[in-house]
Amino acid sequence: MHVLDLSRILSGPFATMTLADLGAEVIKVEGPGQPDETRNWGPPFLDGESTYFLAVNRSKLGVTLDFKKPRGLELLHRLLARADVLIENFRPGALERLGLGYELLAARYPRLVYCSISGYGHDGPRRAEPGFDVVIQGESGVMSVTGDANGPPFKMGVSIADIVCGMYAVQGILAALYQRDTTGVGQKIDLALLDSMVSTLTYQSGIYFATGRTPVRMGNRHPSIVPYETFETADGHLNLGAGTQRQWEAFCAAAGLQDLLDDPRFATISARVAHYDVLRPKLAAALRTHSTGHWLDLLRGAGLPCGPVRTVAEALDDPQLAARGMIVELEHPRAGRIRATGSPLKLSRGAGSAPTPPPLSGQHNREVYCGILGLAAEELAALEAEGIV
Numbered sequence: 001m002h003v004l005d006l007s008r009i010l011s012g013p014f015a016t017m018t019l020a021d022l023g024a025e026v027i028k029v030e031g032p033g034q035p036d037e038t039r040n041w042g043p044p045f046l047d048g049e050s051t052y053f054l055a056v057n058r059s060k061l062g063v064t065l066d067f068k069k070p071r072g073l074e075l076l077h078r079l080l081a082r083a084d085v086l087i088e089n090f091r092p093g094a095l096e097r098l099g100l101g102y103e104l105l106a107a108r109y110p111r112l113v114y115c116s117i118s119g120y121g122h123d124g125p126r127r128a129e130p131g132f133d134v135v136i137q138g139e140s141g142v143m144s145v146t147g148d149a150n151g152p153p154f155k156m157g158v159s160i161a162d163i164v165c166g167m168y169a170v171q172g173i174l175a176a177l178y179q180r181d182t183t184g185v186g187q188k189i190d191l192a193l194l195d196s197m198v199s200t201l202t203y204q205s206g207i208y209f210a211t212g213r214t215p216v217r218m219g220n221r222h223p224s225i226v227p228y229e230t231f232e233t234a235d236g237h238l239n240l241g242a243g244t245q246r247q248w249e250a251f252c253a254a255a256g257l258q259d260l261l262d263d264p265r266f267a268t269i270s271a272r273v274a275h276y277d278v279l280r281p282k283l284a285a286a287l288r289t290h291s292t293g294h295w296l297d298l299l300r301g302a303g304l305p306c307g308p309v310r311t312v313a314e315a316l317d318d319p320q321l322a323a324r325g326m327i328v329e330l331e332h333p334r335a336g337r338i339r340a341t342g343s344p345l346k347l348s349r350g351a352g353s354a355p356t357p358p359p360l361s362g363q364h365n366r367e368v369y370c371g372i373l374g375l376a377a378e379e380l381a382a383l384e385a386e387g388i389v
Contacts, residue, residue, distance in 0.1 A: 001177070004079050005029060005060065006088040006095075008036035010133070010159055011117050011193065013056045014166030016087055019173065020059035021343035023352030027079060027368055028060040028359065029067075032387055035361045046335035054338060054358050058330060062359025063368045064389050068098060072388045076100075078373050080109055084186075085173055089117040092127045102188040113176040113186040115169055121192035131193045136161040140197035145204055147217045165196040226272040227251070227283055230309060236292040237309040240299065245269065247304055254302040255286055316341075330357040365389055 001024040005016040013028075013036070020026045030036055038053040045051065067076040080086065086105070088095060095101055102114045116122060119131015137143050137155045147154035172189040180186050198205075204215045207223060215223065220239075222228035227248075228241045242248045245268070252261050260266050260282065265275040272279055287295060292308050299306045308314075321327055328342040338357065369375045369389065383389045 001025065001085065002083045003027070003085045003087065004083040006086065006090070007117065008089065009038055010056060010162035011165040011169065012087050012089040013038075014163055015115070015117075015169035015173070016060065017056050017058055018166070018170045018343070018345070019085070021345060021352055021355070022347075024085075026060040027364075028057065028062050029065050029076070029079075030062065030361055032064040032066055032362070032389060035064075039361065046332075046338065049332065049335040054332070054335065055340060057358035058328075058340060059352070059355045060359055061364040061368055062362060063365050064362035066388050067100075069386075069388055071383065071386070073098070075369070075373070075383075075389070077108075079368075080105065080112065082372075083109075083112060084177065085113045085115060087115040087117070087169065087173070091130060092116070092118050092122045106186065106188070109186075111180060111184065111186045113173055113180065113189065115173055115176075115189040115191065117165055117169060117191045117193070119193050121195060122190045133159040133161045133193070136193040136197050140194060141201060141204070142197060145215050145217055148219045149217050151217070153217065160200075161193045161197040164200060165191055165193050168196050168199075221276070221280075224273060225269060226276050226279060231284055231287040233287055233292040233295060234290055238287065238292050238295055239307050239309060240287075241305045243305075248272070250302045251299065251304055254298050254304070257282070257286060328355055330355060332357040333360060333363070362389070 001019065003016055003019050003024045003026045005012065005026050005028045007013055007016065008030070016024075016026045016028065028036075036053060036057075038056075039050050041052040042050045046054070065075060066072040096104075102116070105112055105114060118127070119136065120126040120129055134155055137160065138153070140161065142160075143153040143155055146156065169189065169191055172191065176187050176189060203224065207213070207215050220230040225241070225243050228243060229239070231238050231240060240251070242251045248269075249261060252258055260279070264271070266272050266279055296306060296308065310318075315321075316327060324342075324346070326342045326344065328340050330338050330340060332338050340355075342355070365384075366377075366380060369380050369383075370377060375383075380389065
């Protein structure tokens with residue numbers, strides 16, 4: 001699969017990195033002197049390289065190209081002629097003004113899968129507005145249900161709107177390629193950050209649609225299950241989920257709280273939700289009596305889903321992640337040896353080749369323009385002198 005990546009920042013680059021993990025050839029196009037904005041986002045930097053950029057651009061070929069100029073546009077079309085997928089996250093209308101809108105390209109390259117990512121989509125009254133992750137988290141309703149019940153709304157500690165939209169982009173692209181195998185024709189995928197984030201509301205939207213009541217912030221508790229939240233222990237914090245009646249009974253037995261099983265207020269999941277304010281202090285008092293490690297041994301031994309609240313460093317040092325190949329080491333041409341999170345996609349027949357480091361700006365100009373498109377070295381040098389690549 002050949003992917004031409006005109007996207008930048010996070011949602012598009014996350015999608016194309018995932019496709020590269022699955023074996024696609026991804027050519028990332030940046031403007032000469034106008035690189036992906038995240039190359040300048042920091043600190044931290046490693047020898048001048050943004051760790052933000054490094055985190056979402058592995059296994060790509062990096063080229064520079066000014067396709068607003070006629071010769072640059074010609075080169076872009078030569079890349080499009082061999083591409084299966086184009087992915088972009090310009091504002092709606094921007095590529096149309098350059099003659100690179102879907103309708104024109106579909107007529108010229110009917111097998112092309114054209115994936116557009118924007119804040120609000122390519123139709124509707126807000127189509128022209130820019131959309132950034134923090135804005136979308138707020139507008140989607142997700143921030144309104146995130147945070148302490150008595151505190152302000154919170155965004156997540158990762159750019160979840162961008163990441164979810166990037167995941168949907170991969171799904172849409174693969175589905176479109178599958179359909180193309182049957183029809184021989186590509187199609188446009190129109191993805192909006194707002195749509196993607198609203199889709200994550202799932203049961204929260206279900207609550208609203210069913211009751212007419214707006215869900216509210218509940219801290220770490222769950223609106224429909226008890227216990228399913230974070231508890232303080234003698235030396236830290238523990239997440240515990242008892243989502244079934246069997247798990248509730250197993251928890252009470254393991255924790256020495258059999259008396260709760262005889263209390264009709266806690267007899268069912270619905271009853272426990274209704275009497276949360278009575279039950280929660282009893283559970284909290286019991287769990288504070290021992291260390292996190294004590295409870296993990298005891299509750300895991302009873303087959304209960306539970307785990308500590310870890311720092312990022314603690315999470316990334318988990319031997320389970322190492323065993324799953326989730327921490328990769330790459331030799332970057334400028335930053336040296338770097339570590340990054342790997343792909344969570346584990347296919348029995350493998351997925352692509354070994355990951356390669358994120359490219360420097362224009363690092364693969366010669367490989368792509370001379371090796372793939374067949375330009376002479378002198379022609380490439382002339383294009384560089386003109387500021388086209």
